[in-house]
Amino acid sequence: MQVPLLDLKAQYATIRDEVVSAVTEVLESQLVCNGPAVRELERQMAEYCQCAAALGVSSGTDALLVSLMALGIGQDLPACRTGGKCPGSPEVITTPFTFFGTAGSIWRAGAKPVFADIDPETFNLDPAAVERAITGRTVAIMPVHLYGQVAEMDALLDIARRHGLKVIEDAAQAIGAQYKGKPAGAFGDCGCFSFYPTKNLGAMGDAGMITTQDKDLAARMEKLRNHGQSRQYFHDWVGGNFRMDSIQGAALSVKMRYIERWTERRRANAERYNELLADVSQVVTPVARPHCRHIYHQYVLRAERRDELQAHLKDRGVASAVYYPLGLHLQDCFKGLGYRKGDFPQTEKACDEVLAMPIYPELTDAQIDYVAGQIAAFYA
Ligand SMILES: Cc1ncc(COP(=O)(O)O)c(C=O)c1O
Known part of the structure; x- marks a missing residue:
C-alpha cells in the first residue's frame, strides 16, 4: 500500500468545479490583485476567527512581517509609534522549534529574535522560559501554535500584560484551532495565517492573512501591504507589495466552506x-x-x-x-x-x-x- 504524506489532488478532485468557477469569475472580472474576492475571504476569516478585522496578504511570512512593521517593531514608522520603542535593537521572544519564517520575519523587520525553549509535551513555547528571556529590550512575544495546537495563551498574555509586550501569534499552522473555546488568531495584537498549499486551508499558490481586534492597527496594515500608500502615489510609510492575488481569495473562499x-x-x-x-x-x-x-x-x-x-x-x-x-x-x-x-x-x-x-x-x-x-x- 502507498500512503503519501499529503494528497492535494484527492482534495482538489472533490471541489474542482466550485474552484474553477470561482477562479474563472475573477479572471472574467480582471480584478486580479487584492480585489473583491479577497474582501470576501477577509470577511469569512474575520468571522471564523472572531476578530474585528482580517487582511489578506501575500504569504504567512509576509503576514508576520507586516504585523511587526505595523506595531512599529524594528523600524521607526513615522506616525506609527505604537510600541517597539526601546534603546538599541528591540527583541522579540519566540521559539527555536518552528518553521524558519517565524524568526526570519523578526530579523527582516530589523528586530532581534530571542529564543526560549519549548514545553516537551506540546512542542509550544514554555511560558516560564519566555519570562526568563525577558530583558529591558524585549518588545514582543511571538508564540507559534505548532502543528495546530494553540500555545498556552493565558500564561503568555499574562506575561505580556505584566511587561507591556505586544503579542503576535504565528497561527500559520493553526486555522480553526481553539484555546478555551476561543480561536487561534483572536488572542494577540495580531494573528498570522499561512495558506501555503500544504496547510489545512491551502491556496493555489502562496497567500496569507492577518487577523486583529484593533481596527486602527488593521488600517495601518492595510496601508503597509500596499507600499504604505495613503492615496495613489502618495506614501506615508515604506511598506511593500504584500497584496494577495484575487484568485487565491476566490479559491480559499470556496475551501472555507469545507x-x-x-x-x-x-x-x-x-x-x-x-x-x-x-x-x-x-x-x-x-x-x-x-x-x-x-x-x-x-x-x-x-x-x-x-x-x-x-x-x-x-x-x-x-x-x-x-x-x-x-x-x-x-x-x-x-x-x-x-x-x-x-x-x-x-x-x-x-x-x-x-x-x-x-x-x-x-x-x-x-x-x-x-x-x-x-x-x-x-x-x-
Ligand atoms: C509556523 C510557520 N510560520 C510561518 C510560516 C510561513 O508561511 P508561508 O509559507 O505562507 O510564508 C509557516 C508555513 O510555511 C509556518 O509553518
Whole structure:
C-alpha cells in the first residue's frame, strides 16, 4: 500500500468545479490583485476567527512581517509609534522549534529574535522560559501554535500584560484551532495565517492573512501591504507589495466552506492513530491539552530510533517527515546571535525524535491501520 504524506489532488478532485468557477469569475472580472474576492475571504476569516478585522496578504511570512512593521517593531514608522520603542535593537521572544519564517520575519523587520525553549509535551513555547528571556529590550512575544495546537495563551498574555509586550501569534499552522473555546488568531495584537498549499486551508499558490481586534492597527496594515500608500502615489510609510492575488481569495473562499469538515476528519484520524498506537511503548503520540482544540495540521510522534523507523516506513510505501531537524538557534544565518548547542535541550531533543505521519482528511481508515501496523511491526 502507498500512503503519501499529503494528497492535494484527492482534495482538489472533490471541489474542482466550485474552484474553477470561482477562479474563472475573477479572471472574467480582471480584478486580479487584492480585489473583491479577497474582501470576501477577509470577511469569512474575520468571522471564523472572531476578530474585528482580517487582511489578506501575500504569504504567512509576509503576514508576520507586516504585523511587526505595523506595531512599529524594528523600524521607526513615522506616525506609527505604537510600541517597539526601546534603546538599541528591540527583541522579540519566540521559539527555536518552528518553521524558519517565524524568526526570519523578526530579523527582516530589523528586530532581534530571542529564543526560549519549548514545553516537551506540546512542542509550544514554555511560558516560564519566555519570562526568563525577558530583558529591558524585549518588545514582543511571538508564540507559534505548532502543528495546530494553540500555545498556552493565558500564561503568555499574562506575561505580556505584566511587561507591556505586544503579542503576535504565528497561527500559520493553526486555522480553526481553539484555546478555551476561543480561536487561534483572536488572542494577540495580531494573528498570522499561512495558506501555503500544504496547510489545512491551502491556496493555489502562496497567500496569507492577518487577523486583529484593533481596527486602527488593521488600517495601518492595510496601508503597509500596499507600499504604505495613503492615496495613489502618495506614501506615508515604506511598506511593500504584500497584496494577495484575487484568485487565491476566490479559491480559499470556496475551501472555507469545507474547513470544519476537513478539520473533523483530521481529528478523527488522529484519534484512530492514538488508539492503534496506544500499546507501542517506543512512540509517544501527540498530547492534545483538554482545553485545546487541536486541528492536527501535523500528527507528530516522538519515536525511538526515529531515522530507522522513517526508513522502514519509506520501504513499505509510507511517507513521513521531520518538522524540524535543526533548531533555529543553530541555523548558520543566526550564528551572530551567539547561541550554542545545548542552549535549548527540549528543542534539540525534539529535533532528534519527531516524525510527522500522514493525517490529511482524505486518508482512509485502511491506510491509517496500515501505517500504524507498520510502526508496530518495526518495534516488534
Ligand atoms: C509556523 C510557520 N510560520 C510561518 C510560516 C510561513 O508561511 P508561508 O509559507 O505562507 O510564508 C509557516 C508555513 O510555511 C509556518 O509553518
